Amino acid sequence: MEKVIAGKSVDVDTNGYLTDLSQWNKDIAIEIGNEEGINEVTPKHFEVLTYLQEQYKKDIALTIRGVGKSGVVDIKELYTLFPKGPLKISSKMAGIPRPKSCI
Amino acid sequence: MKNLVILGAGTAGTMMASHLKKKLNISDWTITIVDQYKTHYYQPGFLFLPFDTYKPEDVKKTIDEFIPKGVKLVREKIDIIDKDSDTVVLENGTKLKYDILILATGTKTAPGEVEGMLGDYWYKTIFDFYTFEGALALRDKLKDWKGGKMVVHITEMPIKCPVAPLEFAFLADSFFLKKGMRDKVEITYVTPLSAAFTKEKSSAALGHLLKEKGIKIVPDFAVEHIDGEKGVIVDYGGDEVPFDLLVTIPTNMGDEVMLRSGFGDDLNYVPTDKNTLQTTVKENIFAIGDCTNVPASKAGSVAHFQAEILTENILLYIDGKELKPDFDGHANCFIETGHGKALLIDFNYDYEPVKGKFPFAGIGPLNLLTESRLNHWGKLAFRWIYWNMLLPARKLPFITPKMSKSGKNFD
Numbered sequence: 175m176e177k178v179i180a181g182k183s184v185d186v187d188t189n190g191y192l193t194d195l196s197q198w199n200k201d202i203a204i205e206i207g208n209e210e211g212i213n214e215v216t217p218k219h220f221e222v223l224t225y226l227q228e229q230y231k232k233d234i235a236l237t238i239r240g241v242g243k244s245g246v247v248d249i250k251e252l253y254t255l256f257p258k259g260p261l262k263i264s265s266k267m268a269g270i271p272r273p274k275s276c277i
Numbered sequence: 278m279k280n281l282v283i284l285g286a287g288t289a290g291t292m293m294a295s296h297l298k299k300k301l302n303i304s305d306w307t308i309t310i311v312d313q314y315k316t317h318y319y320q321p322g323f324l325f326l327p328f329d330t331y332k333p334e335d336v337k338k339t340i341d342e343f344i345p346k347g348v349k350l351v352r353e354k355i356d357i358i359d360k361d362s363d364t365v366v367l368e369n370g371t372k373l374k375y376d377i378l379i380l381a382t383g384t385k386t387a388p389g390e391v392e393g394m395l396g397d398y399w400y401k402t403i404f405d406f407y408t409f410e411g412a413l414a415l416r417d418k419l420k421d422w423k424g425g426k427m428v429v430h431i432t433e434m435p436i437k438c439p440v441a442p443l444e445f446a447f448l449a450d451s452f453f454l455k456k457g458m459r460d461k462v463e464i465t466y467v468t469p470l471s472a473a474f475t476k477e478k479s480s481a482a483l484g485h486l487l488k489e490k491g492i493k494i495v496p497d498f499a500v501e502h503i504d505g506e507k508g509v510i511v512d513y514g515g516d517e518v519p520f521d522l523l524v525t526i527p528t529n530m531g532d533e534v535m536l537r538s539g540f541g542d543d544l545n546y547v548p549t550d551k552n553t554l555q556t557t558v559k560e561n562i563f564a565i566g567d568c569t570n571v572p573a574s575k576a577g578s579v580a581h582f583q584a585e586i587l588t589e590n591i592l593l594y595i596d597g598k599e600l601k602p603d604f605d606g607h608a609n610c611f612i613e614t615g616h617g618k619a620l621l622i623d624f625n626y627d628y629e630p631v632k633g634k635f636p637f638a639g640i641g642p643l644n645l646l647t648e649s650r651l652n653h654w655g656k657l658a659f660r661w662i663y664w665n666m667l668l669p670a671r672k673l674p675f676i677t678p679k680m681s682k683s684g685k686n687f688d
């Protein structure tokens with residue numbers, strides 16, 4: 175389904191996650207961040223988003239532990255940047271699919 | 278003579294030994310299987326030990342009982358795998374050369390990963406039931422526990438048998454009701470997931486059951502440390518959940534042999550092609566069961582489906598043919614819901630569990646994603662099936678390695 179985010183029409187799934195990363199831009203990340211209660215999206219946030227996008231492109235499953243060991247942020251910082259469900263919120267902002275836990 | 282070596286004689290390794298013994302030409306191949314222990318545990322039975330519905334002897338047999346004649350069993354700890362020289366080195370220094378290696382070393386709990394989990398309160402007010410010792414310690418604790426706040430908790434995903442903690446919560450509800458003390462126990466289910474389960478449709482059904490049984494759920498909780506003295510678990514965001522009795526599923530990790538050999542991921546799982554089960558480590562190394570990083574459930578039923586496909590792929594590999602990308606992530610799990618009932622779920626990489634009939638479309642007799650007594654009997658029968666059908670690699674009637682879509686209500 176289509177949704178207009180930051181003035182741009184993009185394809186999203188039922189949970190509001192972008193389904194096509196090529197449609198992503200920084201303004202979209204900021205607007206989704208604001209919707210999720212992150213009022214100020216800082217360069218540190220973007221560092222995490224870039225890391226997530228790189229991992230996604232390499233087809234590597236994302237885990238909080240993995241991000242914590244990435245050298246970009248530790249887990250504590252990740253939670254400060256993206257409170258409550260950091261991986262879900264950061265993935266949504268990064269324009270990649272909602273993280274699936276291996277079940 | 279060529280050598281095929283299997284590492285780990287648990288569920289998956291034993292099944293592979295049984296399959297390959299039947300399929301490989303004995304005059305060409307020597308099959309060796311290595312495990313550090315004598316005992317083969319029926320791990321699904323650990324769920325029932327704390328409530329004293331299974332006795333310790335119900336879940337233990339010896340490994341050698343299930344290793345087919347003609348397969349060499351070596352009891353020794355594996356030290357390292359040297360992929361460059363195609364050699365496995367055991368702790369006693371023995372070297373095993375292989376032409377084909379199958380990794381089946383499973384996953385195990387790592388309670389040391391969370392600060393405050395191991396220590397003064399371990400097996401006093403903090404327990405696991407994913408190990409034989411933990412399940413028995415918890416049984417003894419529950420015998421004369423007077424009630425209070427019981428917290429059932431998942432540390433981080435992935436864990437083996439991801440539905441087991443939910444089942445534990447359901448069975449605890451049933452157990453305390455029967456003991457006439459349900460009103461003295463507050464049960465809280467704390468999970469790093471956003472809901473009772475990750476798959477949407479089953480989450481709704483399972484979430485509903487939690488509610489019905491008066492079990493509170495705290496989602497999105499990633500534990501940072503445990504304060505045993507104060508009796509709280511604390512998450513990275515600073516939220517606290519108090520407990521009198523904590524039943525936790527510690528972090529699950531693959532064996533350190535993967536770390537030592539230099540090819541595990543950050544939880545020591547082996548990078549493996551999710552459809553062919555060949556590792557990306559080297560073309561003559563394959564992996565099955567809980568030790569892989571494939572995004573499927575870590576469950577005995579999954580290992581069973583994988584075993585049929587991996588056997589075929591090993592034969593193709595030997596013939597120099599292309600491997601078949603046939604593993605679709607198929608999982609099939611009974612979920613105990615207490616009071617003599619259970620649910621059944623059947624799913625794969627692409628299709629989440631839905632309602633319907635299994636294994637025969639329209640007939641069943643088992644109902645998918647709906648509580649029933651028959652499903653509960655299915656769960657109990659699983660133990661017999663495990664020892665007598667799965668480990669010896671006998672074909673299960675009507676249940677195919679690839680998930681069947683018939684009889685299911687996708688909408």
Ligand SMILES: Cc1cc2nc3c(=O)[nH]c(=O)nc-3n(C[C@H](O)[C@H](O)[C@H](O)COP(=O)(O)OP(=O)(O)OC[C@H]3O[C@@H](n4cnc5c(N)ncnc54)[C@H](O)[C@@H]3O)c2cc1C
Nearest residue numbers: 285287288289313320321355382383438566567576577578
């Ligand atoms: C509480 C609980 C409930 C469960 N319920 C269910 C259920 O209802 N249905 C279901 O399908 N599954 C269930 N499971 C999951 C199931 O038991 C596992 O998925 C299955 O046993 C995995 O098989 P495996 O061969 O990969 O690993 P395992 O069976 O654990 O075997 C691994 C073997 O490798 C050996 N090993 C590892 N490292 C070394 C080393 N360095 N040297 C020598 N040997 C080594 C170990 O000693 C072990 O014997 C449950 C599990 C638990 C804990």
